[in-house]
Amino acid sequence: MPELPEVETTKRGISPHVLGKKITKVIVRESRFRWPISPELQAQVEGYTVRTIERRAKYLLFGLDHGYFMLHLGMSGSLFITKQSNPVQKHDHVEFYLPNKLSLRFNDPRRFGSLLWVGSSPHEHELLLRLGPEPFANEFNGDWLFKKSRGKKCAVKNYIMDNHTVVGVGNIYANEALFLSGIRPGKAARRISRAQYNSLATIIVDVLNASIDMGGTTLKDFVGGDGKPGYFQQTLQVYGRANKPCRTCQSPIKLIRLGQRSTYYCPQCQN
DNA sequence: ACGAAGCCCTGCAAGC
DNA sequence: TGCTTGCAGGGCTTCG
Numbered sequence: 001m002p003e004l005p006e007v008e009t010t011k012r013g014i015s016p017h018v019l020g021k022k023i024t025k026v027i028v029r030e031s032r033f034r035w036p037i038s039p040e041l042q043a044q045v046e047g048y049t050v051r052t053i054e055r056r057a058k059y060l061l062f063g064l065d066h067g068y069f070m071l072h073l074g075m076s077g078s079l080f081i082t083k084q085s086n087p088v089q090k091h092d093h094v095e096f097y098l099p100n101k102l103s104l105r106f107n108d109p110r111r112f113g114s115l116l117w118v119g120s121s122p123h124e125h126e127l128l129l130r131l132g133p134e135p136f137a138n139e140f141n142g143d144w145l146f147k148k149s150r151g152k153k154c155a156v157k158n159y160i161m162d163n164h165t166v167v168g169v170g171n172i173y174a175n176e177a178l179f180l181s182g183i184r185p186g187k188a189a190r191r192i193s194r195a196q197y198n199s200l201a202t203i204i205v206d207v208l209n210a211s212i213d214m215g216g217t218t219l220k221d222f223v224g225g226d227g228k229p230g231y232f233q234q235t236l237q238v239y240g241r242a243n244k245p246c247r248t249c250q251s252p253i254k255l256i257r258l259g260q261r262s263t264y265y266c267p268q269c270q271n
Numbered sequence: 272a273c274g275a276a277g278c279c280c281t282g283c284a285a286g287c
Numbered sequence: 288t289g290c291t292t293g294c295a296g297g298g299c300t301t302c303g
Contacts, residue, residue, distance in 0.1 A: 072298090074279095075296050076281075076296090112297065170296085
């Protein structure tokens, strides 16, 4: 389940091997993804050079001279550089041949990911057009969270996981950030104070940044490796810790479901 | 406009 | 041991 830090880490990991390189061949072994991979993609990409790689939310945008293709890792996707001669593993669904007998491979067991040709204005694409701000953008702060939340009855956890509020906050980081902010996840978004949103916004940015920094330590393993997710290396405070003692107060961590997602919190520390 | 639920899919763990 | 069942989850889509 790649969260934003893994997508950013992936981008940084593959960039040196992909930027300025010509994609000589595209092999689609499985086209059934979130949306089927169109034959157009292969035709548009083969023989062209990658000029830019951007991340928007959890999407990666690959810029060629005549347009962009966009890739999402879904829940189980990974993207890595490998030698063309290395055996194709299960779920290595798409392969981009690069110079020097290297390849960029897209592996995705659950196929919740996507790969789309989006033409010359990717940011105008339907999937990106109405997304909220990046967490690292200036416009994302406590003030934004507070103002946008007025009148919203939904749980604050669902609110911060909504891509219209801010992008890139997945289930794990939503749980962790709410714990670190002392906010109970089921509380209505409109009932959170400005001060609490200031704290929450800062913590979201800090947690994502820390995770990207840790992810960066695995970059050297990207050739032939898989880029270990950053969050496995950090100590999770509540996520996956149902009934275990809170690291702060020893109270058992509670597990509930909000918006069909596992939600963990400390009933003592979060109000 | 909002919010909740449904759906896509495979791997893994638990239960029998 | 080998089956069946349930759960996990990002995010688009549909329904109320």
